[in-house]
Amino acid sequence: MTKRITIQTRGQGLVEMTSEVAGAVRESGLVDGLCTVMVQHTSASLTIQENADPSARRDLEVWLSRLVSENDSLYTHTSEGPDDMPSHIKAALTSTTLSIPIVDGRLGLGTWQGIYLWEHRRRGSARSCLVHVGG
Amino acid sequence: MTKRITIQTRGQGLVEMTSEVAGAVRESGLVDGLCTVMVQHTSASLTIQENADPSARRDLEVWLSRLVSENDSLYTHTSEGPDDMPSHIKAALTSTTLSIPIVDGRLGLGTWQGIYLWEHRRRGSARSCLVHVGG
Amino acid sequence: MTKRITIQTRGQGLVEMTSEVAGAVRESGLVDGLCTVMVQHTSASLTIQENADPSARRDLEVWLSRLVSENDSLYTHTSEGPDDMPSHIKAALTSTTLSIPIVDGRLGLGTWQGIYLWEHRRRGSARSCLVHVGG
Numbered sequence: 001m002t003k004r005i006t007i008q009t010r011g012q013g014l015v016e017m018t019s020e021v022a023g024a025v026r027e028s029g030l031v032d033g034l035c036t037v038m039v040q041h042t043s044a045s046l047t048i049q050e051n052a053d054p055s056a057r058r059d060l061e062v063w064l065s066r067l068v069s070e071n072d073s074l075y076t077h078t079s080e081g082p083d084d085m086p087s088h089i090k091a092a093l094t095s096t097t098l099s100i101p102i103v104d105g106r107l108g109l110g111t112w113q114g115i116y117l118w119e120h121r122r123r124g125s126a127r128s129c130l131v132h133v134g135g
Numbered sequence: 136m137t138k139r140i141t142i143q144t145r146g147q148g149l150v151e152m153t154s155e156v157a158g159a160v161r162e163s164g165l166v167d168g169l170c171t172v173m174v175q176h177t178s179a180s181l182t183i184q185e186n187a188d189p190s191a192r193r194d195l196e197v198w199l200s201r202l203v204s205e206n207d208s209l210y211t212h213t214s215e216g217p218d219d220m221p222s223h224i225k226a227a228l229t230s231t232t233l234s235i236p237i238v239d240g241r242l243g244l245g246t247w248q249g250i251y252l253w254e255h256r257r258r259g260s261a262r263s264c265l266v267h268v269g270g
Numbered sequence: 271m272t273k274r275i276t277i278q279t280r281g282q283g284l285v286e287m288t289s290e291v292a293g294a295v296r297e298s299g300l301v302d303g304l305c306t307v308m309v310q311h312t313s314a315s316l317t318i319q320e321n322a323d324p325s326a327r328r329d330l331e332v333w334l335s336r337l338v339s340e341n342d343s344l345y346t347h348t349s350e351g352p353d354d355m356p357s358h359i360k361a362a363l364t365s366t367t368l369s370i371p372i373v374d375g376r377l378g379l380g381t382w383q384g385i386y387l388w389e390h391r392r393r394g395s396a397r398s399c400l401v402h403v404g405g
Contacts, residue, residue: 002167002236002243014242032272034306034402036169036234048366049358050312055347056358062344063359067202067337074197075191081156087197088184088191097234098255099306100368101272101402108272108400110310130220130243132236133270135404137302137371139379171304173368175380177320202337209332212325223319223326224333231318232369265378267304267371269405 001028002132007117009124012065012083014057014116021100021115021131022107024025028133033102036132043087043120044127045094051114061118064090087120094118102133136163137267142252144259147200147218149184149192149251156235156250156266157242163268168237171267172250179254179262180220180229185248196253199225222255229253237268271298272402277387279394282353284319284327286385291370291385291401292377298403303372306402313357313390314397315364323386333352333387334360357390364388372403 003024007017017037025035039046050056068089070082077085098115101108109115117127138159142152152172160170174181185191203224205217213218233250236243244250252262273294277287281341287307295305311315320326338359340352347355371378379385387397 002238034169034304034404036236038235038243040243040248042183042245042248047362048312049362053347053349056355058361059345059347060359063338063342064362066344068198072198074201075194077188077194079188085191085194089195089401092182092184092195092199093228093272093363095230095365099234099369099402100308101306101400103272103400108308108310110312110398113312128245130236130238132234134169137373157394169304171371173370173378175378175383177318177380177383203333206334209336210329212323212329214323220326220329224330227317227319227330227334228363230365252380263380265373267369269304 002130005129005131007127009119009127011122011124012119013061014118016114017117018114024131025107025133027100029113030102030133033133033135034099035102035107036099038097038130040128042091043075045091045118046098047094047116047118048113049116050112052112083122090120137265140264140266142262142264144254144262146257146259148196149253151249151250152252158270160237160242164269165237166240168268168270169234170236170237173232175263177226178256179252180226181233182229182251183248184251184255185247187247188234200204201265207214211264216259225255271316272400274337275399275401277397279389279397281392281394282389283331284388286292287387288384294401295372295377297345300403301375303403303405304369304370305372305377306366308400310398312361315361315366315388316368316388317364317388318383320382322382353392360390
C-alpha cells in the first residue's frame with residue numbers, strides 16, 4: 001500500500017517525520033517488509049539523522065548552506081529566486097528516496113535514528129511525500 | 136520483475152530516463168507497488184530533478200564539477216584518466232539507487248520531477264541500469 | 271526476510287560488505303526480487319563503489335574528509351568529539367539505504383561494483399546493518 005503524507009515546513013532545516021512514517025507502517029499491519037519514503041519535490045529532500053541533539057541538525061543546515069551558497073555567479077537558473085538553484089543542488093547531494101526494513105512490525109531504525117524532511121527553500125510550505133509499505 | 140535498460144550518454148551531464156522507467160512499470164501491469172532503479176556503474180549516478188527548465192540541470196553539472204575538480208593533487212587513483220576519480224566522488228555524493236512508489240499503475244513522481252542518469256565521464260557511453268518492479 | 275549483519279570497522283574509510291549482503295540473498299532463495307541494505311547509525315554510511323583498485327577508495331575518504339573538516343568554527347554540536355559532527359554531515363552527503371535488484375538469484379551489481387560500509391568516526395566499531403530481501 002502507498003499512503004500520501006504531508007509535512008508542513010517553516011523555512012530551511014530538518015523536520016522530523018518519523019512518527020508519520022511509523023503510522024503508515026502500523027496501518028499496514030505488516031510484520032516483515034520494507035518501507036520506502038519519497039519526497040515529491042526537487043527543492044526538499046530526505047535524510048536519516050540523529051534524533052537526540054537538535055544542535056546536530058542545525059549544524060547540518062548551516063554547513064550545507066555554506067557549501068551551496070546563494071547568489072553564486074555560476075547559476076543561470078535564477079528566475080525562481082536566489083534560494084531555488086541552491087535547493088536543487090542540496091536535494092541532489094542528499095536523498096529523495098529512503099527504504100527502511102520493517103522488523104517485528106516496526107521501522108528498523110537504530111536507537112538514535114530519525115527520518116527527516118529537509119526543507120531547502122527559505123519559505124516553508126506543505127511538502128508531499130509518498131510512503132510505500134510492501135513485502 | 137527486473138528489466139535491464141541502456142541509456143546512451145554523450146558526455147557529462149543529466150540524461151532523462153523517466154519514460155524508459157515508466158515503460159517498465161507499464162509492462163509489469165502492477166497498480167500498486169515499488170519501482171527501484173540502479174545504475175550498474177561507479178562513474179555515473181542517478182538523481183530525481185526538475186524536468187521543466189534545462190538551465191537547472193546545467194547548473195547542477197557545472198556546480199558539481201567545480202566542487203569535485205579534475206587534477207586535484209590529492210588524487211592517487213589517476214591511471215584511468217583525469218575525469219575518473221572525480222566521477223567516483225560525484226557518484227558517491229549523488230545516488231546509485233532510487234525507489235519510487237507506484238500509484239494507480241504509474242510512477243508516483245511529483246509534477247516537476249523526472250528521473251535522470253548523471254554521466255560523470257567526459258566521454259559518453261552506453262550505461263546499463265536495472266529497473267525492478269515489485270509489490 | 272530481514273537479516274541483521276554486523277560489520278567491524280577499524281577507523282575512517284570503506285569496508286567491503288558485498289559478500290555479507292550476497293549471503294543474505296543466497297539464504298533467502300529468491301531468484302527475482304529486491305535487496306535493501308540500511309545502516310543503523312548516523313556516523314557511518316553506505317556506498318556502492320569500484321571494487322578493483324583500493325586507491326579509489328582511499329581518495330574518496332581523503333577527499334570527503336577535506337570537504338567536511340574537523341574543528342570547523344561553525345559546529346556547535348561538539349560534545350561527542352571533533353569527528354562526530356563531520357560524521358553526521360558525511361552520512362547526509364552519502365547514503366544510509368541502498369536497494370539492489372536480485373537477478374537470477376544474485377545481486378544485480380555491475381562488474382566493478384561492490385557494496386561498502388563507510389566508517390566516519392576515527393575509532394572503528396561494530397556497525398549494525400539490516401538486509402531486507404523481498405519480492
